[in-house]
Amino acid sequence: MNAGVPTTRTARLSIVESIILHHVIESQQQLADLLADEGIQVTQATLSRDLDDLKASKVRTPSGTFAYAVPQGAQYAQSADSLVPGPRPARMATKAEQQLSKVIGGLITKVIAAQNLVIIHTPAGAAQYVASAIDKQPIADVAGTIAGDDTVMVIASDNQAAQKKRDWLLEMASNAR
Template identity: 30%
Template sequence: MKERSTRLKAVRKLIKNNRIESQDELLQLLQKEGYEVTQATLSRDLKLLRVGKVSDGQSGYVYTLPEEADSRENEQIYVQDFLRGYVSIDYSGNIVVIKTFGGHADSVSNALDALNMDEILGTVAGDNCIFACLREGLTGKDFMTALKKIIPDIDEE
C-alpha cells in the first residue's frame, strides 16, 4: 500500500485534473492509481485537505481544493504552532526526539503532521516530548534539512 503523504498528493492531483462529483468516483480513480483506500480513510483525507464541493454551474457539484493562498496561510499557522511549543530537537538514527514546553507536545505534533513531511513515518506525543519515526534509510540530518526548508530559522539543539 502506498503511503499517506503520497496518497494525499494523488488526491490533490486527481481533484485538480478531473471533474469529480462523488467520493465513489474519487475512490475508483485512486484505485486505478494503485492506492488501496477505504471510504472512511478517503473521508478523513478530504477533511484534512479541506476539500469542498462547489456548484459546477450546470447540474451538480464537484470537488474543489482550497486556494493555494489558503494552503500557504495554513502552513504558516502550522509553522507558528510548531515554533510556539518546541524547545529542542535531537535525533539518533531514524528517530527524532522533539522536546516541547509542558502541554505543548500534542499541538507541536499535530503541526508537524499537518506539514505532511515525506520524511516522517509517524509521530507519538506525550506531554512535553514527541518521538518521530523517519522512513527507512533517512536520518535525523535528513529530517533537519527538510524541516529547515519549511522553517529556515529553526535551531537544532
C-alpha cells in the same frame, strides 16, 4: 486495502483527507478512482458524506481550475502511506506550511536527530499538539510521530532524512512569525 489500514469509516476519512492533501482533486469521480486504487470502493453518496464530514470545499487553484481542499486542522489525520504526492495548489501548501511554522515556532524548545529519529522537546502538555500539526503535513520521508507530554518522536525513513527534518524544523521554528 493498504496493509496496516483498518477498514473503518475513520480510516477511510483519513485516506480521503490524505488524497485531497496530496493530489489536485477536481471531481468526486477522480477521488473515487484514487480510493479504488487504494482498494476502497465507495458509492457517490458515501463519498459526498465523507467530503461533508471533512468540511471539504472546492477552491480555485493557481491554474484557474477548482479542486477540493480540506481545512487545516481537520479532525482526521493522514495515514495513506502508499500515496505518491502529486502537484498541490501552491496557495494551500504555503498556508499549511505557515500554520505549521506558527505552531512549532511557539512550542518547540529543542530538536535533536538520533539515528532515523527526530526528537522534539516542547513545554509540558504541548507535544501532542505539535505531533498532530506535523502529522497533518505531507512531509516526505516521515512515517509519523509519537507524542508524550513534552516530547515528540518523529520517525524518518533513514538517518540522513532525520538530519534534514531536524534542520527543516529548526529553520521553520526560527522563521515563525
